[in-house]
Amino acid sequence: MITSFEAFLDTLSVHHVGNQAQDEMYSLSDEPLDLKDEMIPRLLMQYFLTPFEKTNEVYHLMHHSDINLNEIFSFVTQIFEDNERFHEVSQHIAKHLYAVTTHPKIKAGELYVGLFNNVQIEGELLDAIGVFKSETKETYLKVYPDKGGFKMDYEENGININKLDKGCLIFNTAKEDGYKVVVIDKTGNSQDAAVYWKDDFLKLKIRNDNFNQTANTLSVYKNFVTQKLDDEFEMSKADKIDLLNRSMKYFKEKETFDLDEFAGEVIGNEQAIESFKNYKQQYEDEFETPIADSFEISTNAVKKQARVYKSVLKLDRNFHIYIHGDKDLIEKGFDDDKAMNYYKVFFKEEQ
Structure with a gap:
């Protein structure tokens, strides 16, 4: 349903969101990430978009009384209407995630907000806003040649680009229904902690197709x-x-x-x-x-x-x-x- 062979990452902002129940704070970056290196955007595209290739369920952002009161709907609408406001709005998205991060078992992590072009959903090429959170960190071993032999080192708190913890893609179409949204959520230590991404942060309803x-x-x-x-x-x-x-x-x-x-x-x-x-x-x-x-x-x-x-x-x-x-x-x-x-x-x- 989701294909990204024609897609490219236009802009990416990164923030850190802690858990207020654990007396942790959030940290906002001053400007978008520098994506001039050719390899980094390629790895990020694999990390962010590949997990959605197997998704079938399409959601809409919702609100029981007025869709404009859905925070994420309001934020992404501002970006779709004016890309120049992207980084400023990404900061508001980070603050909103922090506001709903109240369960003590929710892990702190980096929040990535990206603007993608030419992502295909249901045969249509569209701009999409991606919101992703990395919570799980891993340790990696590095082996490299040295003086006719090899040495080994390690790096802690790395991110496995094949394991996206949480994410969503919000497509610039079907605005009147709350946009088309696909979502990934692979973490959650308890039922309360698991639902906050879809229910509290995004406020989604599944499309009845x-x-x-x-x-x-x-x-x-x-x-x-x-x-x-x-x-x-x-x-x-x-x-x-x-x-x-x-x-x-x-x-x-x-x-x-x-x-x-x-x-x-x-x-x-x-x-x-x-x-x-x-x-x-x-x-x-x-x-x-x-x-x-x-x-x-x-x-x-x-x-x-x-x-x-x-x-x-x-x-x-x-x-x-x-x-x-x-x-x-x-x-x-x-x-x-x-x-x-x-x-x-x-x-x-x-x-």
Whole structure:
């Protein structure tokens, strides 16, 4: 979705943001970073943009009453309208991040604000403002030749350009919706510390497109099968796995999702169908995220959800049984002599 082979870094400002809960301060630079060295911008482009090449979710900046009250929306709008104000506004962005850095487990780190040109999202080349934070520092060994041999040295508190901790790209398009935004957040020592980047700093809402309609439907159905069905039906784990496999098969084979068709082909039982529809409605109401009864299926979302759709029966610590096809070829029973459950598996040939 995000490609950067035509992109280049126009301007970059760097600041340091501490944690006010730890009595740390912030430090603002006086001017943008000097990018005259050819290698540094190349490394920075790899560090900042490469992680976004695998992102699929697109967000928008939001505010419950007025989008102009979203601080980041206001700041990036100022930059898009007047690039000359870039560094000044980057300082305001750093101060805003410091203001929301209140959880004691949030790490201090450098904040980078960059202006990029010709970054592609969904086939469109656009200017984008990137906001990134490096929290994790590493130690690096250096080996170099010396007098017919080699010497070794090290450098502490270095940054691994292959591991971006936190970042976002805000594209100069769809302003009326809160711009298009993609985000990376790979750190967080607790739930409270983990949400501050997306929720407190950026204030994001996810775009309700085909990717998210597909992902949300699969997620809701998985939770329904694994958590809700036990309240109303007696089902074995093998039966649940079969329901999950059938739903994944539906999404892999169909181009469009239709709720009634899905319910009839995958769930089948009228009482369970009604229960699933009610469960889906409760999710939409609770999270204020409507899921259409019909939409085009996103293959990328299906691939992502397939990783968390488990088709394995875990039996004590001795056996795992993977169920990929006909559940009627596996039978569950109870052995009175051993006082233990068992599964009987039927097959034609061993591979």
